Amino acid sequence: MNVVNLPSAFLPVDLSENPHLAGTPADWEQADQLRKFWADNGLDEVFISEYDVLLSYPNTTDEDNMNQIQIVDNSTGDIIYKSPLYEDILDESENKSNVVPPFKAYSKPGTVESIRMDQLIYVNYGRVEDYTHLDSLKINVSGKIVISRYGKIFRGDKANLAYMHGAIGIILYSDPADYAMGQNDSSQVYPYDWWLPASGAQRGTIFKGSGDPLTPGYPATETAYRLGEDEPEAGLPKIITHPVGYGVAGKILQQMTGDNVTSEWEGAVPNVTYRYGGQLSNSTWKVKMRISTANKRVKTYNVIGIIRGAIEPDRYVLLGNHRDAWVFGAIDPSSGTAVMKEVSRVMGQLLGSRRIFLVGSVEWVEQYVKNLAERSLAYLNVDHALQGMSPVATQ
Numbered sequence: 337m338n339v340v341n342l343p344s345a346f347l348p349v350d351l352s353e354n355p356h357l358a359g360t361p362a363d364w365e366q367a368d369q370l371r372k373f374w375a376d377n378g379l380d381e382v383f384i385s386e387y388d389v390l391l392s393y394p395n396t397t398d399e400d401n402m403n404q405i406q407i408v409d410n411s412t413g414d415i416i417y418k419s420p421l422y423e424d425i426l427d428e429s430e431n432k433s434n435v436v437p438p439f440k441a442y443s444k445p446g447t448v449e450s451i452r453m454d455q456l457i458y459v460n461y462g463r464v465e466d467y468t469h470l471d472s473l474k475i476n477v478s479g480k481i482v483i484s485r486y487g488k489i490f491r492g493d494k495a496n497l498a499y500m501h502g503a504i505g506i507i508l509y510s511d512p513a514d515y516a517m518g519q520n521d522s523s524q525v526y527p528y529d530w531w532l533p534a535s536g537a538q539r540g541t542i543f544k545g546s547g548d549p550l551t552p553g554y555p556a557t558e559t560a561y562r563l564g565e566d567e568p569e570a571g572l573p574k575i576i577t578h579p580v581g582y583g584v585a586g587k588i589l590q591q592m593t594g595d596n597v598t599s600e601w602e603g604a605v606p607n608v609t610y611r612y613g614g615q616l617s618n619s620t621w622k623v624k625m626r627i628s629t630a631n632k633r634v635k636t637y638n639v640i641g642i643i644r645g646a647i648e649p650d651r652y653v654l655l656g657n658h659r660d661a662w663v664f665g666a667i668d669p670s671s672g673t674a675v676m677k678e679v680s681r682v683m684g685q686l687l688g689s690r691r692i693f694l695v696g697s698v699e700w701v702e703q704y705v706k707n708l709a710e711r712s713l714a715y716l717n718v719d720h721a722l723q724g725m726s727p728v729a730t731q
Contacts, residue, residue: 351659351670355434358660359391359634362434366659367637373677374641378684381642387556387699389548389636390565392541394439395628403439403578404626405507407591408449411620419584424535427527435663438537439629440491440508442549443577448505449624450480456592456623457503457613459484460601462494467501473595475612478502481623483588483613485511485603492542492573499575505625506577509585510538511603516582518604534583539662545571547698555703565631576627588623591616636660638700643684652712655679672718 356362367384374382395402399421407417422437450456457477460466462484470477482503484494491508498506512518516531525531543549548556549570550563563570580588586605594614602610616622639659645651657672664670701708 351673352661352664352666354432355436355663356659356661356665357393357436357663359389359393359632359636360434363660364635364637367639370639370659370673370677374639374680374684377681378643379641379680380644381640383640385638385640385700385703387548387636387638388558388560388633389556389699390550390631391634391636392439392441392443392629392631394437395630396436398628401626401628403437403628405578405580405584405588406624406626407588407616407621408624409618409620410622416618416621417587419580419587420535423537423581424533426533426535430664436539438539438579438581440495440539440577440579441541441629442543442573442631443495443627443629444573444575445627445629446576447624447626448481448576449622450504455480455615456588457482458589458592458597458601458610459498460597461485461488462497462506463489464497466601467497469598470612473612476502479504481505481507481625483507483509483585485509485514485585486538487511487514490544491538491540492544495542495573495575495577496544499573503575506575507585507588507625508538508577508579509582510536510579511585511605512582513602513604516604520604520606533581534586535581537579537581537584539579542573542577543571544573547702551699551702553702555699557703572631576625578625578627591618591621593617636699640700641680643680650711652708653714653716654712655716655718657718675718 351366354362356366371382371384402421404421405419406415408415425431457470457475457480459470459477459482462482477498478501480503482498484498484506486508494508495506510532512520512532516525519525519531522533525533526536545552549572550556550565551560552569554560565572582605586608589605589608589610592611592613593616594612597610597612655676657676658669659673661669
């Protein structure tokens with residue numbers, strides 16, 4: 337085979353040029369572009385399935401109420417430190433007005449601050465065994481804010497375990513030991529390398545369920561019965577949660593007191609001695625979390641493209657991916673979307689009717705679960721088709 341230079345229409349750069357958060361106008365634009373692409377490239381049938389789902393978004397218009405972590409002097413009310421509302425712009429390509437600030441989807445909104453002396457506790461990865469270790473040291477997190485590094489378990493489990501142990505808020509950060517190979521040199525992280533920079537905060541959901549929280553087990557069509565957000569069956573998180581980069585985490589961790597942690601609990605944030613916590617270095621200071629993330633019912637779209645098989649057309653092979661991204665989504669999902677587009681283009685034009693291609697979701701599966709269960713042969717998900725910084729060529 338010869339090296340193939342793909343047209344720009346099939347490269348992730350066009351798919352990731354702008355943010356395309358689920359439920360936004362950009363989400364619809366990409367859905368419609370994919371529909372047109374498949375229709376122009378020989379697929380037998382293309383359509384869009386629309387669903388009415390509960391999603392979650394941060395406040396982006398009122399800086400006095402946007403998500404923020406603060407260190408406040410309790411005696412004067414002065415703000416000693418406040419986290420940036422947005423991440424640093426490290427490359428001009430990131431300078432887009434519709435980049436949402438860091439947030440945790442479905443976080444409980446509100447403002448919390450510890451009023452006890454032992455107010456901020458480091459919980460390592462926030463796992464069951466980490467809380468067991470704290471219990472063995474007689475360290476209780478009830479009524480306090482905890483700070484946890486990412487890794488080992490799902491972020492939603494971190495938030496839920498903090499809530500179950502009585503914490504009133506949880507700050508999540510990506511430690512360079514886990515996400516930057518321990519690099520402390522800014523020239524060794526993005527935009528000069530692919531490791532996470534100090535300002536990078538990991539967005540994501542802390543909802544532990546799947547699909548629309550208000551219509552569990554059935555599709556979120558416009559007329560579907562919906563649970564109330566406060567009903568237990570909806571399973572929405574009950575704790576205030578916010579992500580920060582390790583640069584912000586360092587500002588907070590540097591103010592912590594208490595005994596030094598074990599070596600297994602140590603990370604690699606620069607100029608930080610990892611401690612279990614308690615009161616801050618100044619006994620009149622306290623940590624405050626101000627979170628205005630709110631849930632909202634919005635429209636979201638699945639694009640379905642079909643190539644009918646000549647033999648056993650009632651049996652399905654599915655190739656799918658999600659299109660939406662928390663911000664640009666160059667790797668996840670746009671690398672996969674680019675591959676899916678090229679595969680569908682080739683098969684639509686050259687191989688005739690053979691497979692089904694779709695961008696699916698839990699709601700679509702719930703709507704067609706009986707047919708899919710009986711007729712599907714295989715499903716290939718391609719939300720990560722590549723990663724890293726090195727060029728790739730196929731011969």
